[in-house]
Amino acid sequence: MTLSIKPIDPVSRPFFAGEVSGIDITRPLTKEEAAAIEAGMDQYGVLVFHDQHFTDETQMAFSRNFGELELATNNLRDTKEQRLGVHIADISNLDANNNVLARENRRRLFSLGTRLWHSDSSFKVVPAKFSLLSARIIPSAGGNTEFADMRAAWDTLDEETKAECEPLVCEHSQLYSRAQIGFGDFTDEERRAFAPVQQRLVRTHPSTGRKSLYLASHAGTIVGWPVPEARAFLRDLIEHATQRKFVYSHKWSQWDLVVWDNRATMHRSRPFNSAEVRDMHRTTVAGQRSTMAEAA
Numbered sequence: 513m514t515l516s517i518k519p520i521d522p523v524s525r526p527f528f529a530g531e532v533s534g535i536d537i538t539r540p541l542t543k544e545e546a547a548a549i550e551a552g553m554d555q556y557g558v559l560v561f562h563d564q565h566f567t568d569e570t571q572m573a574f575s576r577n578f579g580e581l582e583l584a585t586n587n588l589r590d591t592k593e594q595r596l597g598v599h600i601a602d603i604s605n606l607d608a609n610n611n612v613l614a615r616e617n618r619r620r621l622f623s624l625g626t627r628l629w630h631s632d633s634s635f636k637v638v639p640a641k642f643s644l645l646s647a648r649i650i651p652s653a654g655g656n657t658e659f660a661d662m663r664a665a666w667d668t669l670d671e672e673t674k675a676e677c678e679p680l681v682c683e684h685s686q687l688y689s690r691a692q693i694g695f696g697d698f699t700d701e702e703r704r705a706f707a708p709v710q711q712r713l714v715r716t717h718p719s720t721g722r723k724s725l726y727l728a729s730h731a732g733t734i735v736g737w738p739v740p741e742a743r744a745f746l747r748d749l750i751e752h753a754t755q756r757k758f759v760y761s762h763k764w765s766q767w768d769l770v771v772w773d774n775r776a777t778m779h780r781s782r783p784f785n786s787a788e789v790r791d792m793h794r795t796t797v798a799g800q801r802s803t804m805a806e807a808a
């Protein structure tokens with residue numbers, strides 16, 4: 513095995529965002545290779561692999577080294593628009609006929625919520641462990657994905673704020689994140705499906721024991737707090753957590769695969785020319801239990 517993992521920016525961020533070389537992850541892995549990648553994820557939070565020519569099948573097979581896959585059915589309920597299989601989240605600007613979505617398209621406007629900092633599936637009772645995003649077609653410019661190290665965000669809070677955060681429980685929903693960009697075009701069924709779920713604000717990583725802030729634009733309330741006070745508090749925390757020194761901005765090449773640990777990072781997408789095609793396929797490894805159960 514010649515797999516090697518190095519920090520992408522050894523000067524500014526030696527412990528966050530690694531680049532992996534010396535391995536073809538589109539073919540079946542040995543137990544040792546899978547364990548080395550999982551250990552790299554624990555250390556770096558984000559791993560970048562280049563030149564991995566995945567199909568949906570091989571991407572799912574690679575992803576299953578790290579746990580069960582989430583169903584990609586947490587978006588809008590227009591199943592007739594579904595372009596990909598049930599385990600592949602369609603992170604594209606394409607319709608079922610592979611045409612670029614119109615500017616006013618409801619799915620496109622909803623998907624603009626990914627421009628806000630978030631952690632995938634924090635609006636599910638059992639939120640995601642890893643997300644794995646494969647770049648199939650990329651635009652000529654823009655469309656970076658940015659990642660923030662939520663362990664560093666926690667470590668650098670002052671003791672008073674840490675003590676204030678520690679017991680808090682937030683409520684997460686896609687209704688809250690979309691409200692921030694002025695999107696409210698939901699059916700009654702979607703509003704029911706997107707009912708808020710509770711998540712601890714501070715979580716401890718099950719493998720490393722490191723604490724991190726568990727934040728997302730999906731977090732809209734803090735249990736027991738007045739809403740405006742909660743939102744102002746959460747906004748301050750997100751500002752702290754997303755200072756440039758904690759952020760890695762990934763500029764995509766075709767066939768990159770980027771894997772991130774949603775328990776230790778936040779991420780957001782960056783704009784690109786919406787007339788161009790951007791076709792990314794995401795698999796998502798489910799977490800083991802809710803953050804409420806984790807803390808108990």
Ligand SMILES: [Fe+2]
Nearest residue numbers: 626630631632
């Ligand atoms: Fe995301």
